[in-house]
Amino acid sequence: MMTEGEVAVLDYGSQYSQLIVRRVRELGFVSHLYAPTQLKELNKPGAVILSGGPRSTSEVDAPDVDFDALRALDVPILGVCYGMQLLNIKHGGTVKPGVTREYGPARLIANDSVLFKGIPADSQIWMSHSDTVQNLPEGTKVIATNQDAVPVALQWGEACFGIQFHPEVTHSHQGTKILNNFLGLAAGRLAKFSIASFKEQMIERIRQEVGGREVICGVSGGVDSTVLAVLLHKAGIKQRCLFVDHGLLRKNESEEVQAQFKEVGVPIEVVDARETFLGALKGVTDPEAKRKIIGNLFLDVFFGAADHIEVMAQGTLYPDVIESATSGSIASKIKTHHNRVDRVLELKEEGRVIEPLAELFKDEVRALGEALGIPHRALWRHPFPGPGLAVRVPGEVTEERLEICRNADAIFIEELRRSGWYEKTWQAYAALLPVKTVGVKGDERSYEQAISLRAVVSEDAMTADWVELPHEVLRATSHRILNSVKGVNRVLYDISTKPPASIEWE
Numbered sequence: 380m381m382t383e384g385e386v387a388v389l390d391y392g393s394q395y396s397q398l399i400v401r402r403v404r405e406l407g408f409v410s411h412l413y414a415p416t417q418l419k420e421l422n423k424p425g426a427v428i429l430s431g432g433p434r435s436t437s438e439v440d441a442p443d444v445d446f447d448a449l450r451a452l453d454v455p456i457l458g459v460c461y462g463m464q465l466l467n468i469k470h471g472g473t474v475k476p477g478v479t480r481e482y483g484p485a486r487l488i489a490n491d492s493v494l495f496k497g498i499p500a501d502s503q504i505w506m507s508h509s510d511t512v513q514n515l516p517e518g519t520k521v522i523a524t525n526q527d528a529v530p531v532a533l534q535w536g537e538a539c540f541g542i543q544f545h546p547e548v549t550h551s552h553q554g555t556k557i558l559n560n561f562l563g564l565a566a567g568r569l570a571k572f573s574i575a576s577f578k579e580q581m582i583e584r585i586r587q588e589v590g591g592r593e594v595i596c597g598v599s600g601g602v603d604s605t606v607l608a609v610l611l612h613k614a615g616i617k618q619r620c621l622f623v624d625h626g627l628l629r630k631n632e633s634e635e636v637q638a639q640f641k642e643v644g645v646p647i648e649v650v651d652a653r654e655t656f657l658g659a660l661k662g663v664t665d666p667e668a669k670r671k672i673i674g675n676l677f678l679d680v681f682f683g684a685a686d687h688i689e690v691m692a693q694g695t696l697y698p699d700v701i702e703s704a705t706s707g708s709i710a711s712k713i714k715t716h717h718n719r720v721d722r723v724l725e726l727k728e729e730g731r732v733i734e735p736l737a738e739l740f741k742d743e744v745r746a747l748g749e750a751l752g753i754p755h756r757a758l759w760r761h762p763f764p765g766p767g768l769a770v771r772v773p774g775e776v777t778e779e780r781l782e783i784c785r786n787a788d789a790i791f792i793e794e795l796r797r798s799g800w801y802e803k804t805w806q807a808y809a810a811l812l813p814v815k816t817v818g819v820k821g822d823e824r825s826y827e828q829a830i831s832l833r834a835v836v837s838e839d840a841m842t843a844d845w846v847e848l849p850h851e852v853l854r855a856t857s858h859r860i861l862n863s864v865k866g867v868n869r870v871l872y873d874i875s876t877k878p879p880a881s882i883e884w885e
């Protein structure tokens with residue numbers, strides 16, 4: 380849905396394109412991503428940004444821009460990376476195809492320019508490109524170079540700019556300021572962004588997309604599916620929310636999720652499949668086999684309960700879209716459970732899958748959730764993997780082992796909440812290790828189980844660092860676990876970063 384005065388970002392395929400949109404929103408203006416071919420359909424945008432992209436402008440079928448249409452808009456224009464090379468060519472210059480890709484930090488030596496107002500003359504920028512501009516058309520102003528005096532920012536005319544680096548990533552230290560300076564050129568003409576109007580727009584878009592059809596929505600109680608279900612509810616969509624209890628949930632989780640949905644006023648159907656899952660996992664110890672069984676069974680149970688599907692809603696976020704687009708088969712192997720492919724693909728092809736959150740990042744989903752009136756606690760729940768505790772009890776999944784894991788986990792989470800560390804960590808949990816270790820009980824030696832605690836911080840789950848929890852929190856947790864969780868005589872704290880470790884145990 381186009382908004383007059385929005386900042387239109389033309390997507391040339393960079394994995395950062397949506398991040399530009401997000402930065403513009405953070406700066407307080409409405410922004411959306413468009414295919415370059417949609418340029419002509421834009422409704423009086425306030426500014427246009429051409430994103431980066433993986434292709435080379437020298438390729439025969441390289442993505443292009445309708446330059447006449449672009450100029451006719453008469454608004455400030457910014458080309459990033461590929462966008463800058465394209466603009467240079469359109470102004471009559473040339474681009475030199477690169478042999479290798481330059482990736483990583485570089486210096487921005489800025490000249491006096493409106494684009495670099497208020498930033499230091501020398502700052503770090505982030506590059507990811509292979510081609511470079513070669514001949515600059517007459518009248519082009521070089522407004523910044525890198526440390527080797529290579530031009531990295533150009534200006535053509537009054538309000539058309541190109542930058543070779545990515546202002547949208549945090550590694551470009553002055554990136555947001557540079558974007559803000561650029562948007563300043565369109566001051567007064569830009570549509571202001573507010574989460575409240577964004578919410579209304581999303582609701583309107585969902586209504587249009589769904590029509591009068593019934594929507595099936597799988598909910599887990601996590602942030603994404605909760606926001607999605609409430610959004611559909613507020614849009615007045617006829618929906619069925621299915622919550623599959625696969626028996627691999629945390630302590631009291633099923634009850635808590637039901638209470639949470641009651642609180643937000645969205646009815647859910649609980650599908651109790653605990654016995655089916657536990658039965659299927661009996662005797663299975665191989666991690667990949669466990670994931671496969673859970674993934675397939677989840678699909679069977681979900682689609683079985685859903686019965687006939689008119690439309691299915693998925694809580695896919697932008698980083699999920701990127702992850703499956705960029706890491707392909709590896710990602711799908713790592714997260715077998717994400718792989719609802721066949722049936723979902725079929726539905727997708729038939730235009731019966733909606734993913735209303737697909738352009739949002741996690742924190743934007745939380746902000747949207749807040750605007751929808753979803754309680755804080757629900758919005759700040761840690762992520763929980765689809766295969767549940769099965770990936771936190773390496774070895775065979777039995778009710779007895781799950782129970783130990785659940786009890787230890789509940790204590791850890793309680794201590795984190797009590798000490799104020801729950802919301803300072805991105806994810807935390809207890810895992811039950813598949814070893815027995817020696818201990819003493821009274822006068823006798825005992826062989827009992829070991830629990831490993833893990834607490835990490837992360838931005839996107841692709842990398843993670845372990846959290847330096849205060850010793851008192853670890854001590855209180857260990858004390859309580861050792862004294863109240865039967866069968867455990869050892870508690871460990873996991874100090875592994877990702878990579879090389881992953882966040883989950885399996």
Ligand code: XMP
Nearest residue numbers: 714715716762763764765766840881882883
């Ligand atoms: P890893 O263990 O790969 O986890 O470092 C990264 C993030 O993804 C979650 N995770 C999953 N989520 N299905 C999911 O929905 C899965 O199969 C799965 N495996 C891991 C994990 O909890 C962490 O947040």
